[in-house]
Amino acid sequence: MLKGKVSLDVTRLDNFEYDMSKCIKCKGCTWVDHIYMPGVTFSTRCPSATRYLFDSHGAYGKMRIGIAMLEGRMDYSDKLLEILYACTLCGACDVGCKRNLDLEIELSLEALRIKAVKDGKGPMPQHKKVAQNISKEHNRFGSPHQNRGKWLPDNIKPAQKADVLYFVGCSASYKNPEIAQATAKILNAAGTPFMLLADEWCCGNMLYSVGMVDEARELARRNIEAVRKTGAKTLLLSCAEGYRMWKVDYPKLLNIATADLGFRVVHLVELVDELIKKGTLKFTKTVNLRLTYHDSCSLSRLSEPWTPWSGERGEWGMVSPSLERRRGTNGVYQPPRDILKSIPGVELVEMIRMKENAFCCGAGRGTQEAFPDFASWAAGERLKEVKAIGAEAIVATCPWCKDNFAKTAKENGQKLKVFDIAEIILAAI
Amino acid sequence: MAISKEAYKGLEAIVGKEYISADPAVCEGYRAGPGGYECGLGYERVMTKIPACVIMPRTTEEVQKIVKTCNKYKVPYVPYSTGWYGPRSHCHVDDELIIDLKRMNDFEIDEKHLYAVVGPGIIYSQLQEEAMNRGMYIIIGGGGAQCSAIANMIGDGWSPLSYRIGLPHRRILGTELVLPDGELVKMGSLATGDDPFWGDGLGPDLRGLLRGFTGHRGFLGIVTRMAIKLLPFQPERLEPAGISPHTTLMLPEKRVKWINFTMPSKDAMREAMFEMAKAEIGGGVTKVPIFWRAIARANSKEEFWELWSKENEETISSFHLLRVLLIAFTSEEQMEYEEQVLNEIIAELGGEARRTRPSDESWFKNADSAGMWLMCGGYVSVDYVIETIEHAIPHGENYAKLKRNYTPPLMPDYGDPGWFQSFELGHQGYSEFLVYWDPDVNSDGVDQFYLETSKENIRKRFYTSLLGPHQPLYLTGPAYGPNYHEWLLKIKNEFDPLFICHPPVPLAHDEFVKRAEWMKPMKDWESPI
Numbered sequence: 001m002l003k004g005k006v007s008l009d010v011t012r013l014d015n016f017e018y019d020m021s022k023c024i025k026c027k028g029c030t031w032v033d034h035i036y037m038p039g040v041t042f043s044t045r046c047p048s049a050t051r052y053l054f055d056s057h058g059a060y061g062k063m064r065i066g067i068a069m070l071e072g073r074m075d076y077s078d079k080l081l082e083i084l085y086a087c088t089l090c091g092a093c094d095v096g097c098k099r100n101l102d103l104e105i106e107l108s109l110e111a112l113r114i115k116a117v118k119d120g121k122g123p124m125p126q127h128k129k130v131a132q133n134i135s136k137e138h139n140r141f142g143s144p145h146q147n148r149g150k151w152l153p154d155n156i157k158p159a160q161k162a163d164v165l166y167f168v169g170c171s172a173s174y175k176n177p178e179i180a181q182a183t184a185k186i187l188n189a190a191g192t193p194f195m196l197l198a199d200e201w202c203c204g205n206m207l208y209s210v211g212m213v214d215e216a217r218e219l220a221r222r223n224i225e226a227v228r229k230t231g232a233k234t235l236l237l238s239c240a241e242g243y244r245m246w247k248v249d250y251p252k253l254l255n256i257a258t259a260d261l262g263f264r265v266v267h268l269v270e271l272v273d274e275l276i277k278k279g280t281l282k283f284t285k286t287v288n289l290r291l292t293y294h295d296s297c298s299l300s301r302l303s304e305p306w307t308p309w310s311g312e313r314g315e316w317g318m319v320s321p322s323l324e325r326r327r328g329t330n331g332v333y334q335p336p337r338d339i340l341k342s343i344p345g346v347e348l349v350e351m352i353r354m355k356e357n358a359f360c361c362g363a364g365r366g367t368q369e370a371f372p373d374f375a376s377w378a379a380g381e382r383l384k385e386v387k388a389i390g391a392e393a394i395v396a397t398c399p400w401c402k403d404n405f406a407k408t409a410k411e412n413g414q415k416l417k418v419f420d421i422a423e424i425i426l427a428a429i
Numbered sequence: 430m431a432i433s434k435e436a437y438k439g440l441e442a443i444v445g446k447e448y449i450s451a452d453p454a455v456c457e458g459y460r461a462g463p464g465g466y467e468c469g470l471g472y473e474r475v476m477t478k479i480p481a482c483v484i485m486p487r488t489t490e491e492v493q494k495i496v497k498t499c500n501k502y503k504v505p506y507v508p509y510s511t512g513w514y515g516p517r518s519h520c521h522v523d524d525e526l527i528i529d530l531k532r533m534n535d536f537e538i539d540e541k542h543l544y545a546v547v548g549p550g551i552i553y554s555q556l557q558e559e560a561m562n563r564g565m566y567i568i569i570g571g572g573g574a575q576c577s578a579i580a581n582m583i584g585d586g587w588s589p590l591s592y593r594i595g596l597p598h599r600r601i602l603g604t605e606l607v608l609p610d611g612e613l614v615k616m617g618s619l620a621t622g623d624d625p626f627w628g629d630g631l632g633p634d635l636r637g638l639l640r641g642f643t644g645h646r647g648f649l650g651i652v653t654r655m656a657i658k659l660l661p662f663q664p665e666r667l668e669p670a671g672i673s674p675h676t677t678l679m680l681p682e683k684r685v686k687w688i689n690f691t692m693p694s695k696d697a698m699r700e701a702m703f704e705m706a707k708a709e710i711g712g713g714v715t716k717v718p719i720f721w722r723a724i725a726r727a728n729s730k731e732e733f734w735e736l737w738s739k740e741n742e743e744t745i746s747s748f749h750l751l752r753v754l755l756i757a758f759t760s761e762e763q764m765e766y767e768e769q770v771l772n773e774i775i776a777e778l779g780g781e782a783r784r785t786r787p788s789d790e791s792w793f794k795n796a797d798s799a800g801m802w803l804m805c806g807g808y809v810s811v812d813y814v815i816e817t818i819e820h821a822i823p824h825g826e827n828y829a830k831l832k833r834n835y836t837p838p839l840m841p842d843y844g845d846p847g848w849f850q851s852f853e854l855g856h857q858g859y860s861e862f863l864v865y866w867d868p869d870v871n872s873d874g875v876d877q878f879y880l881e882t883s884k885e886n887i888r889k890r891f892y893t894s895l896l897g898p899h900q901p902l903y904l905t906g907p908a909y910g911p912n913y914h915e916w917l918l919k920i921k922n923e924f925d926p927l928f929i930c931h932p933p934v935p936l937a938h939d940e941f942v943k944r945a946e947w948m949k950p951m952k953d954w955e956s957p958i
Contacts, residue, residue, distance in 0.1 A: 002869040022806045022868075024465040025512050026575050026799040034574035034795045035676040036669045037554035039562065040536045053448075053485060053531060054455050055512060061458025068457050080454040099674040100799035102730045316840070316867050317806045318731050325729065329672050356673045 006319065007310030008107060010252065011213055013115045016108040017070055018313060022101070023063040029093030029105060030058050032357045042352045042385055045092040047360050047378040056083050059093035059105050066112050076121040084112055085124050086371045088378065089209060090297040090360035095328035102317075102325055106302070113211030123210035124370035130206050131215060138201040139170040148200060151177035156184045162193040164271075165232035165263075167223075167246070169239040170202050171399035179399055182422035183238045183268055189429045190281040192271075194236065197226055205245040209365035213253060220250040228262050235261075238268045238422055240398035241364050244298035251306040258305035267299055269397055272425055273335035276342060283428040286345035289417070291424070292391035293336055293348060294382065294405070295358040296398035301328035328356045336397055336421055343428040351385050359385070361396070363404035379408035386416060393417035395424055431481035431524040436502035440484055440526070443494045448485040448532070456480050459512070459519065459527050464802070466515035467809040469868030471876040471945045473516035476937055480507075480520045480527040487532045489605055489613065489653040495528060496651070497611035499929055507931040508651040510549040510577035514584065515809070517646045517898060522932055530577075533653060538563065542626050543659045544602055549579045549652065556657070557794050561667065565659035566793075568594060571861070573798035579655045584644035585813070587859065588792055589715035589754060591852045594660050596815070601636050602628045602656035609650050609925035617656070625656035638920070642815055642894035648934040649924060663758050667793055674728075677788040678795075683761045685712075685754075687789065688771070690780040692749040695846075697778040699818055701751055704774040706855025710767040712756030713792070715850035718863060719745055720842055724800050725790070733804045745843040751780065754792070805840050807868040807875070810861050811882045813894040818858030821849045824891045828862045831885055835878035840865040873947040880904075880942065880951055901939040903956035 002018050009015055028034075030046040037043060044050045049058035056065065062083065068074035087109065094106035116122030123131075133142035151173055152158070158166070164187070172180035187194045204219035223246075227235055237243040247265040251258045258265065275281035295301075304326040313319050333355045340348045353359050362368070362378025383405065386394050394416060396402045406418040432451070441449050450456070461477040462468035482504075486492045499506045506526040509518060520527060534550030540563045545556060553567070554574035560566050570576060570586040586597030594600075603617040603625025616639075620630035628636065638649065665681035680686060692698045698716055705711045720737055727733035753771060757764035775782065791797045801808045814824045825846030832839055847862040862882070866875050883900040886893045887908040896905050897917060906914020917935055921928070933940050939958040942948040 018869075022464040022802065024468075024799060024802050026573065027511060027513075028575065028799055031552065031554070031575060033673055033676050034554035035671075035678055035790070037558050037574070037794060039558040040534070040551065040555045043552075043555050053529075054450060054458060054483060055529070056455045056458025058458070060512075061455075063464075064460045065454060065457050067463065068460075074454065074457060077452070077454060079450075079452045083454055083458075095673050099676070100797065101803055316730065316734060316804060317869070318734055320731075322731055323729075327674055329674065333672065 001313060003313055005310070006313045008104065008308065009255070010107050010111045011114055013066065013070055013111045016066070016104055016111050018317060019103040019105065020063040020066040020108050022103055022317070023060050025060045026100070027058060027060060028096040028099060029060065031096070032353055033096065033099060036357050038352045042388070045096065045353060045357050045359055047090065047362055047374070047381070048087040050381070051374055051377055052086065057086065059097070059109070062109060062112065063105070066108055069112070069115065076116070076119065081116065081122060081124065084116055084122065085210070085366060086374055088297070088360045088362055088367045089365035091302040091328060092360065095301045095356045098325060098327040110211070114213050117211035117213070123212065123366065126369040127206065127210040127366050130369055131212055134202045134204065134207065139174060140202055140206055141170060141174050143174045148173045149196070151180040152184070153181055156188060158196045159193040160195065161231070162195045163233040164192055164194040164236050165227060165230055165234070166194045166196055166236045167203070167242060168196065168200060169237065169242040171239055173200070176399040176402065176420070179238050179420045179422050182420070182426040185426050186268070186272065186422060186429065190275050192275070195230060195232065197230070199226070203242045203245045205241045206366055208245065208249045208253065216249070217253045220253045224250060224261060232263050234264045234266055236266055236268060236271060238420070240267065240296035240299035241400055243267045244302050247303060248306045251308070255308050257307045267332060267397065268422055269299070269336040269339060270332060272339055276339065281429070283343050285428050287343050287424060287427050288345040289393050290347040290349060290391055291340070291393040291395050292351050292386055292389060293340060294351070294361065294394055294396045294401055295333065295355055296396055296401050297358070297360050298364065299397050300331040300333055300358065301356045303331045304328065331356065339421070339425060340395065343424065346424070349389050349391050351389060353385065361401040361404045363400040368400070368404065375404055376408050376411060379404045380412055383409055383412065383414055383416065387414065393419060395419045395421050397421050432504050432526065433502055436498060436504050437482065439498045439502065440482070440495060443491050443498065444484055444486055449482065451482040455483055459483055459509070461516040461519035463868065464806070466513065467517065468515050469807045470809065470872055471948065472938070472941050475944050476521050476941050477516045478520045478523055478525060481524045483527045483529055485529045485532045489607065492528065492607045492651055492653050493611045493613055496607055496609065499526060500610055500927060503927060503929065505929050505932050508647045510580045511552065511575060513572065513576055514580065514646065517934070517937070521934065521937055528651065530651070539626070543661065544626060544656045545659060546625055546654065546656045547578050548654055549577050551578050552576060553578050553581065553796070554794050560659045561662060564662055564664055566662040567657065567659055568597070569792065569794065569796040571796060571798060573796045574794060575799070578657060579652050582655065582657060583640040583652055584646065587852065588796060589713035589752065589850055590792060592711060592713045592850065592854065593756070595853045598636055598640065599628070600658035601639070602626060602658055604639070604652060604656065605654040606639065607651045607653055609930035641897065643813060643899070646898045646931070646934060648898065648921065648931040650930065661758065663756055667789065677790045678793055680787050680789055682787050683764055684757045686764065686768070686787065687785050688753050688755065689783045689785045690751045690753065690775050691783055692751050693779040695749055695822065697780060698749050698751050699822060700778055701774055701780065702818055702851040703855055705753070705771065706851060708770050708774065709854060710755070710770050711753055713754035715752050715848070716750065717752065717848050718842070719748060719750065719845050720804070722750070724803055727803070730803055737804070740843055742843045745845050801863065801865070805865040805867050807866040807872065808863065809879070810863045811879050812862050812886070814860040814891055815852065815857055815894050816892045818849070818851055818855065820892065821858035821860035822846070824860040825849055825862060827885060827889055827891070828882060831881060832864065832878065835874045838866045838870055838872050838874045839878065876945065876948060877951060880948065898935045898937065901942055901954070901956070902935050903939055903958065904954045
């Protein structure tokens with residue numbers, strides 16, 4: 001809608017007609033914030049525009065395509081689907097645009113995928129397979145559902161009743177048990193009782209990310225209800241993608257505010273940071289590592305809480321009632337850094353692109369499944385940066401990032417240690 | 430695919446399959462509008478097309494081959510570095526090829542001789558960071574940090590910092606230009622060797638042909654490589670700080686400092702510019718449109734309007750804000766000296782220093798042009814004058830008066846006379862008039878105002894820089910020539926006999942007036958179009 005009633009409902013692309021039609025091709029979505037521009041290398045933050053080069057793969061191209069789709073001027077094709085899906089939805093474009101303007105780029109991109117699914121053209125075949133896995137076994141890998149709790153070591157006993165509920169997620173349950181185990185041990189060490197869901201299902205991150213909103217909404221309802229039944233006050237995640245899904249996309253799907261979930265959604269780094277600052281958790285062991293920290297997109301620039309909004313757009317494009325735009329300013333940037341800096345022996349060296357300017361690892365939002373070469377390429381670009389700063393290890397806050405970095409480093413023959421932050425924290429306790 | 434199969438195959442053979450596409454989804458991404466500089470206006474709607482094909486060369490040789498292939502198969506083409514410059518840098522005719530130059534991002538820097546050699550894919554903020562890391566700097570033009578350095582150097586390329594280091598003409602050194610027929614011209618010292626260190630070469634200086642005051646927007650060929658003069662800077666680092674959207678460069682105050690002064694009148698502002706120039710102090714000085722302050726203070730579009738709607742004719746006409754930049758190039762003592770001299774000048778003129786943040790968001794590395802779209806969604810600068818300060822000030826005042834007739838659809842600015850500043854230590858004065866509108870209402874009046882400014886310049890004898898491709902050539906040419914248009918077309922014809930490079934520029938605005946019904950009543954000049 002250019003004028004009149006409008007909302008942030010991503011299931012209707014026309015809600016973002018104004019945003020798509022006001023893209024000015026400044027390419028702030030692609031470049032690192034010019035204030036932080038590091039020079040001729042590592043100068044972009046959009047993986048898809050950097051990899052595929054044609055303007056259509058940048059947000060400026062996709063906004064124009066979106067307008068063409070709204071106006072019925074664009075037919076679906078393999079190339080169009082590639083443009084829509086060979087994108088990490090990492091939010092770099094959104095914060096870049098919102099440095100200067102009030103345009104909802106990330107939501108427009110999500111709405112484009114949702115429209116593609118509604119029109120029966122999306123998602124990509126690989127995504128449909130993942131959706132089948134989730135439907136059948138309640139996890140994205142298609143592994144037997146009964147194996148979900150296998151990560152839990154015998155010596156850790158979750159509480160039957162506790163304020164903190166740890167939502168483990170598919171990755172840490174099946175593929176990265178070291179993350180779940182480290183998280184549980186950290187909670188034990190901190191004297192923080194935690195419980196698990198009796199029957200945990202996939203969070204549906206992939207479903208939402210590729211535009212399958214109906215399936216994602218169903219999972220959101222089911223999962224939120226399951227958590228509410230436990231009476232948990234805090235939902236803890238060790239996966240950045242899951243964190244974003246619970247904190248931002250569930251409320252978005254259900255048209256409620258994050259604050260209305262009925263429980264607080266926190267990532268492990270937020271909890272640990274609080275525990276350290278309260279003195280409840282102390283680092284006693286030395287971890288001799290020159291390491292760098294990778295800002296996982298879903299914990300950083302994509303993680304600001306959601307508030308539903310609907311209203312009117314009028315003169316000069318102003319909206320009423322007032323809309324507090326999510327610009328990525330209040331993402332979780334500092335807690336993981338504070339944690340790492342407080343570990344004896346750790347030398348934290350920052351990457352050239354950091355915080356809201358970070359370059360996505362390339363794994364998330366359906367990219368790795370449908371465009372594995374692109375995902376590896378993106379991780380490879382990030383690992384070049386790691387090499388340039390001379391770090392011996394990279395630390396992430398998301399199993400998706402960890403796996404993609406580890407896999408790509410191995411493929412490229414790069415000698416690099418790859419950790420989830422839970423592992424580093426545990427090593428220091 | 431709308432270009433012939435033979436032409437496509439010929440082009441594909443030059444760059445490889447990965448770097449050429451005629452897919453509709455790819456081509457749609459190269460549409461000029463609906464948003465962007467000058468977009469949403471009639472010119473964009475009437476005169477632009479999506480390309481039939483996009484190609485991305487890597488080298489000058491590939492560009493030459495592409496252009497020769499276009500000549501062979503009569504495929505019209507337009508060079509495109511970032512696509513920032515609105516409709517005038519996009520396709521204007523059916524079945525056209527965009528030559529996207531972003532892969533041409535080679536970069537070399539010669540610290541000893543203070544220049545960098547760049548391809549069209551290099552943008553200003555990249556160049557500035559590389560320069561500053563080595564104790565040098567360049568002007569990031571008002572077009573913004575995201576501009577291709579080459580495109581901006583041959584098009585515009587000024588900012589408040591032009592007060593000290595001048596307009597870009599003088600900083601274009603050895604340059605490679607692929608002419609519209611594919612022939613390569615090497616300019617400056619590149620004409621006689623491989624070292625691009627110097628701008629002058631044998632024979633006539635072609636830099637005037639390359640850009641004039643504001644460039645030809647791609648209709649006289651493609652610059653594929655340019656050596657750009659860098660200037661020595663002070664040694665302290667300008668430190669980035671903050672998280673988006675509140676990012677800024679923290680200034681080392683003993684070396685770099687912005688000071689805002691409230692002046693009692695416009696005359697006092699002008700005098701301050703002259704006196705600073707006489708004293709040879711300052712790194713920049715400018716009077717910016719007052720609503721820019723509201724943009725800088727607002728966290729959103731709605732906040733901007735809340736702030737701006739508190740202003741009126743009286744508050745605007747009585748508020749005179751002069752921004753002065755001091756750069757201590759040689760020593761901290763230079764800062765002390767210049768600040769003292771500046772304060773004396775301002776005190777004598779009745780001005781007063783205001784608290785100014787020790788930071789820069791707008792001119793050193795960022796040039797925040799994207800913020801111009803915050804408040805309305807539509808923006809274009811309808812004119813630039815590069816003449817004298819005495820000339821620049823009435824230019825803005827006249828435009829402000831004229832603008833009242835077109836407000837709305839133009840944004841109310843309560844008579845603000847726009848942007849003026851001193852260039853080249855007072856030897857030149859600059860006026861730029863920026864207009865804003867809501868693109869989602871009828872904007873015919875903006876198109877008409879744009880053209881009316883051209884007539885106003887002729888009536889009032891203002892020396893506009895927006896000749897050639899920006900206004901009807903048959904209106905401006907006879908007035909400024911008397912045969913400027915004839916010469917320009919002769920040059921075009923000589924270099925581009927097939928009229929294949931970015932047609933119908935430089936006659937595109939003539940063509941627009943002819944095609945747009947709402948412009949026809951304004952046509953009162955002789956023209957074969």
